[in-house]
Amino acid sequence: MSERRTFVIVGAGFAGARAAITLRAEGFDGRVLLLGDEPVRPYDRVTLSKHYLYGKPGLHSLFVHDETFYAAHNIELRVSTPVVAVDVGAWQVELASGERIGYDALLLTTGCEPRRWAGPGSGLGGVHYLRTLADADRLRAALVAAAAHSGRLVVVGTGWIGCEIAAAARELGIDVALVGRSSVPLEHQLGARMAGFYRDLHAEHGVELYGGREVTELRGQGSVRAVVLSDGTVLPADVVVFGIGARPRVGLARAAGLTVDNGIMTDAQFATSAPRVFAAGDVANVWNGAQGRRTRLEHWAAALRQGPAAARAMLGDRHPYSQIPFFFTDQYDVWMEFTGETAGADEFVTRTLPGDRAFIAFWLRGGRLAAGMNVNIKGIPDLVGALISGGRRINARALADPDIPLADTVLSY
Template sequence: MSDNRTFVIAGAGLAGAKAAETLRDEGFTGRVVLLGDEPERPYERPPLSKGLLLGTAEEDSVHVHDAGWYAAHDVELRTECPATAVDRAGHHVRLSDGQELAYDKLLLATGARPRGLPLPGAGLDGVLHLRTLADARRLTQTVTGGAKLVVIGAGWIGLEVAAAARARGAEVTVVETARLPLHHVLGTTLARVFTGLHLEHGVVFHFGARTTELRGTGRVTHVVLDDGTVLAADAVLVAVGAEPNTALAAQASLRVDNGILVDAALRTDDPDIFAAGDVANIDHPLLKSRVRVEHWDNALHTGPAAARAMLDRPVSYDRLPYFFTDQYDLGMEYAGWVPPGAGTGLVVRGDLEGREFIAFWTAGGRVLAGMNVNVWDVTDPIQHLIRTGATVDPERLRDPGVPLTELVP
């Protein structure tokens, strides 16, 4: 029997594309419309600051599906045609071209956007962000051997770009308001690991510094700091975080607070509207808190989960947050979640100075999160430690001679 329903997905990133794929895999035969605001078909974002910038990945390799997949699976992919308004009562979505599209179920996968800096000169050529494939192309064209790149913000994106730019022969300076990179995420001990890594590769840091002005005539040439320091720049990357794209949800009067509020089934307060990816603030059943995650793994898995929920399958999204980074010869994976402001202890197993270790954040004897650096095939046991909530002896946790699989039953 044919299905006459129409499922609309607003947002053609990884979460939206994987939701469309899952709808078809789960046997949905109705109409699927995937709306994107970029000219590109859906692609994955991690290569933008890694393989594409390093030159180790071809641009076509970043796409979620090959060019013919959407037509072959009867998915209507509309690029450069984002949703601009939702009529919940009428079950319609208004598109940027003025058309209206009826829906039976709607998935909001509108992602996030880079935060800007309201500074003099912020609109100069050569002042870049990194969120889209077009951004990556501009950055790759600009960051060449001998170019002077100033990165504002020493978060994950800023550090990944710094590493890739150094590999391309650029001179890199990083400006950060905190006293160490990633300090609010990792704490002092582990932040120093990343500081040392980048210093060894020639990155110059300005910690505890704020940018007050970007100078140039038409194109940026200098960055001015609050202590009067003036840095020469051929390009500036603003990497100071991202904000969830909640305007569409807010226009529809859905509940919004640091993202779109959804339950464990990724359903909003409207039973026919769901959210997934960077924009979804999930009532997490395992972590007993609302959690919004801006990482690849989250988009990869919340899109399919939301699709199943749209089909009225039982869904309780309880995956632990996970992300990874590659910088020079350092590879890292992180799993778990530490509540903001939580008092935690740090237990390190392995060689911190040699950058081959596992770090655990603990509270009350329980492991809340783990980060493995140049140690592989341990993600599953780390996640098991976290998911069980078992109390773990910190000395056994610290001891590399005790297999992780033996720490809890």
């Protein structure tokens, strides 16, 4: 029967591509359509704020698969193909061209879009956002030009993307000012102590930090020349990048009548409120057994795991999704991986390791491990994940001791 079925995936990003290939890997021999509105085949966004900007080869290759891959696996990839409507009653999607395609199951992996700053001067040239490959190409060209003419960059937003762009621009030798609402970069994401590590890292690399401030105005004629902050500071600027967060692209889902609340709501099998319609990746607010609640994560690892898991759910798999959150970042010579969640943590321990800035930070909640952050040391997340999901009491003193294997930090009572 399966050869008669048509599975449609809307959103040819990382989660969508991973879902499509999983359908084939699981033996589905019906039609697989992967529909994307961007003009290129699926790629991995993570390098766009890092190596891609300063022109060095990335740790991750840009494209998820090579050009011939989709045809070779009988996946009908259609790029430059925006889907404009989903008709859940007729089991069809509608393309911008007016073409309607029927589905037996539909997966929405429409991702996120950047939040836009709409204050005075927001329409000036030289103002950038970063989500797509096209955005990255524009930003890279602007940064290369700035590097050649001693231009200045102002990055607005001290989350992951803002910090990574600041680091990439310093690699190009550009003067960078980093502006954020929180007093320290990444404070909201990591808490004061570990945020302090990143503050010092950026300061050491010559980034000027303007914490606790907002942008009130961009000045210039045609192109931006200055950024005005809430305390009256005026920063000269040739290029401005806003990295002030992202919004899930829920327009299609909402118009189709799906339940949306901070993303498309799904159960632990990625099923939305409409029959045979699934959602995964950045756009989805998924029930996660490991967290005991719904969460919407804008993390590479969530797309990596959820795309395939949603594909299996489309094929009838009933395994509930259960994954400890994981993400990574790469700034200057500091590679960092983060496993778990710090919410409610009441104890903090660090383990210093041999090597340049190599350490692991641990957050405990009620004597049990809640999160671990390994810096400049690899091979840790699986161990940390096992300790978190094991849920056993941990000897915090042993966690701090680099001579005690992590697996031996579990208490026997």
